Amino acid sequence: MAAIFLSLVSFLLFSSTLISSNALSVNYYHQTCPKAESIIAKVVQKGIINDKTVPAALLRMHFHDCFIRGCDASVLLDSKGKNKAEKDGPPNISLHAFYVIDHAKKELETMCPGVVSCADIVAVAARDAVALSGGPTWDVPKGRKDGRVSKANDAIQLPFPTFNISQLQQSFSQRGLSLDDLVALSGGHTLGFSHCFSFQNRIHNFNNKNDIDPSMNPSFAASLRQVCPKHNKVKNAGANLDSTPTVFDNAYFKLLLQGNSIFSSDQALLTSSRTKRLVKKFAGSQEEFFEAFVKSMIKMSSINGGGSEIRLDCRFVN
Structure with missing residues (x-):
């Protein structure tokens, strides 16, 4: 069964020119940060206990991240100076629960400094949000890098609720x-x-x-x-x-x-x-x-964001 699943993941990762040419792996942090996913799950679960809207927020956050520049956590970056970031673009104004990602990142930086990308945290948190709400679970391919560019105007690339x-x-x-x-x-x-x-x-x-x-x-x-x-x-x-x-x-x-x-x-x-x-x-x-x-979800979350770093703080580039 495991072999079939890995074959499926491999097919999905390479089924589009937009999918990353750098193969993601479900075991990406097995050696470097083995408790990464359990840490993220614990933070997400705590967030849900405090706010029942967290699952929907995390799932939507992941979707909005991947659909703009690929899955590179650009949606997490804060606006700075004259640059207005994605999260402040009109379609993203209602996004919330960024603090859940912040908390997970803080714990991961304590456990495994400079290892787990913010983009991977968002992808894993979205999976946990679904699973903890009664939905399915799955092995998330990991190994994404974080992007350094985030522009509010790019948010208009998201599909609108009025689309035919x-x-x-x-x-x-x-x-x-x-x-x-x-x-x-x-x-x-x-x-x-x-x-x-x-x-x-x-x-x-x-x-x-x-x-x-x-x-x-x-x-x-x-x-x-x-x-x-x-x-x-x-x-x-x-x-x-x-x-x-x-x-x-x-x-x-x-x-x-x-x-x-x-x-x-x-x-x-x-x-x-x-x-x-x-x-x-x-x-x-x-x-x-x-x-x-x-x-x-595996297919969407594997869209290459072209990121180049592991942010130490998900809200700011290094």
Whole structure:
């Protein structure tokens, strides 16, 4: 079984020109920092105890990191002087739980100074966030290096919640990810919360004919309009992404088929025959969703960030 898994990892790592040419390894820190993953898991678990939104935050952080410059922890860098960093770009303003990564890095620097990259911490923490929320676990290939460049303007490269299927496909394919990966990774929306501005387009002034997106379940749309009125003045108003926002399960896909999805990009998955088939498949089998999610996470988290160092502090270059 182990041999099959390693073969799968090897295939995924080299299946795209965007995947790192420097082979990652699940045993990368076996000699240099053998307790690295247990330390990260302990910090993530502590973070979840204190804040149930941590899993969704860590998973989203990893996604946003990999989709901009590859998986190089550039999303962790703080703005400095005239340089506004990724985390301060509009799509990333709501990212949080950076302190979890900071705490893990601090402990790792005490145990194994200058060994574990911030990019690897983010990747492992995302895996732990999923597993500790009831989702699958997997061996994370490691060996990423940290990048030295982070620009707020680059954050516009992230796929928007208003994207249609063509825009989503283009965004993912540019990173070596397929439609299958798109659907599987969209399942990450089973965790978390969204602010009103991310789905206002569906519940107010949808188009010239409809105020509400007709693909939405009317009662669901009505409930969203209650918490997000047209001229919303409540700063943190919004809605959970599915009915079990702190549990990693396949409820997202079930709700999507019922017209109870939050984003336009969620609904877009039902506008292509291939993606719709996968949505139905994952709605009917949590096991198959978990299996596909693991494969796509390994693939996404292996996108080469071109990093060159091991940061001593994840918020600043050395």
